[in-house]
Amino acid sequence: MTTSPAQDAPSRDTSASFLGPVDLTGMDALFSAEEKQLALDVRALVDEVIRPNxxxxYDRAVFPTEIVPELGRLGVLGMHLHGYGCAGRSAVEYGLAAQELEAGDSGLRTFVSVQGSLAMSAIHKHGSEEQKRQWLPRMAAGEAVGCFGLTEPGAGSDPASMTTTARQEPGGDWVLNGTKRWIGLATLADVAVIWAQTGEHGDGRGVRGFVVPTDTPGFSAEAIAQKLSMxxxxxCEIRLDGVRLPADxxxxxxxxxxxxxxxxxxNEARYGIIWGVMGAARDSFNAVLDYAHARTQFGTPLAAFQLTQAKLADMAVAINKGYLLAHQIGRTKDAHGTTPAMISTGKLDNCRVAIGIxxxxxxxxxxxxxxxEHSPLRHANNLESVRTYExxxxxxxxTIGRALTGIGAFTAAGVRP
Structure with missing residues (x-):
């Protein structure tokens, strides 16, 4: 005897899940009360400040600098870092914050990523004690903004071919010359972490990072205009024209x-993207789910049509898989760290999934x-950038292919590791 699934297997109520109706697989149970509360705190800021504006x-191509101190007070700037005024939260907590921020807009999550995962992480991981004390507390509080200058007009996916140079003079000073492009926050930044060729070695081995206050003579930044995304x-584009820095x-x-x-x-920034894009996907799903109930065609709500339900089902399944992938990578990162292939797996697939949704x-x-009036096309346009950067x-x-085969194929000859 066959039975009707619609009659005999009623839907599970997912309203209690902090992830909302998309949570078909009980993901709510994967997170502690503290982790969920952090996500809800970030969501409250997004709902109060971001969604209404x-x-x-987006229409006026404006980044709201007034929210930066709010993000500092919320503790999401460099939140995965320890000490120096940083929150010292877990990788999973950082991921949950990222997905709530990107549910508001990718540009908001990008600010937090550039500030915390790139500029602050560079100083925290590689800087001197003096550099850390000078910059990290102010950046964590949102009192100073940082940027991260790696990409160039002719060196995107191949940073080893960068042409920006750093020359050390006999007295010890460094002099930087070159151009960086697609650098987030550069016109807002108080400090830039700039990567340059020192000439000590070839093939990228001589690349070094420099902490550059943006008021240093010779440093200039110009915002890239007429964007269709973000x-x-x-x-921005950064120009370095004889930027003189002390030896330290x-x-x-x-x-x-x-x-x-x-x-x-x-890799810190890529990790945040794995979670962040799921926030954009979830927000797009919620927007169309609400619309499907409210919109009537041919005398029937869209939600009652089989084709609508099929599409919603596919979206929900894909979002659940994306969150479960992010959760697995996040717990692994907290337990004993990740590999580049893990990060690439999450970034590659979750970006694909999110933009499709x-x-x-x-x-x-x-x-x-x-x-x-509706968020999905804004999210889709933003995700074109998110899928491309990092x-x-x-x-x-x-990167995944190298992990699988043991062969680096990043050049035509496949010889670069």
Whole structure:
């Protein structure tokens, strides 16, 4: 005898889950009360400050600098770092904060990522005690903003080919020359961590990081305009024209030698993206789920149509898998650390999933979906950038491929490790 699933297997009530109706697999139980409360605290800020204003900020291409002190008071700036005024929270807690921020807008999560996972992490991991004491407490409080200058106009996925140089003069001073592009927050920043070739070694091994106050003569930044993505955010081009720094401006730790220095920071930022994009996906899902109940066509709510339910089901399943992947990587990071292949697996697939969900949600909204009244197309446009920065799909595929085969194939000849 066959039975009807619709009659005999009623849906589980997911309203009690802090992740909302998308939580089909009981993910709420994976997190402690403290972890969930942190996520809800961040959500409260997003609901109060970001949601009422994000359409206007996005339309006018404005990043709201007034929220920076609020983020500092909330403790999300460098929140995974310990000491120096940082919150010292777990990787999972950082991930939960990231997904709540990106549910508001990718630009908001990007600010927290550039400030904490890139600029602050570089100083925390590789800096001198003086550099840490000078910058980290102010950055954690939102009193100072940082940026991270690695990418160049001709060196994106291949930072070893950067042309920015740092030359040490006989008296010990360093002189920096070059151009950096697609650098988040640079026009807002008080300090920049700049990576440059010192000429000591070839093939990226001579790359070193420098702590550069942005009021140093020769440092200039200009915002990149006319963007179709990340409009409520700031990406810039930096010009370094004979920027003179004292000898102690260099990041001194052995961990900062060569490209392993910036790559350690990039993996912190990539980790945050694994969670963050799931927030954008969840927000897109919630937007279209609400719309499907409210919108009536042919005398019937959209939610009652089989095709609508099929699409919602596919979205929800994909979001659950994305969160479970993020959770696994986060718990592993807290327990004993991650590998580059783990980070690349999460960044690659969760970005793919999130952008697909945002696009599908926009389609389900019909013509109304192209307006800023609804979030999915804004999320989809932002995710085009998120999918590209901190490593394109291809970079992450090759990172995973190297882990699987033991062969680095990052050049045409496949010889670079």
């Amino acid at each position: 994000i359409a206007d900020w 409009r409520a955010s700031v990406q 401006a260099i990041l001194p730790a052995d961990s900062a030698l060569g490209l392993k220095g910036p790559f350690q920071c990039l 945002a696009r599908d949600a926009r389609e389900m909204l019909g013509g109304n979906g192209i307006t800023l 490593g394109t799909d291809e970079v992450h595929q090759l």
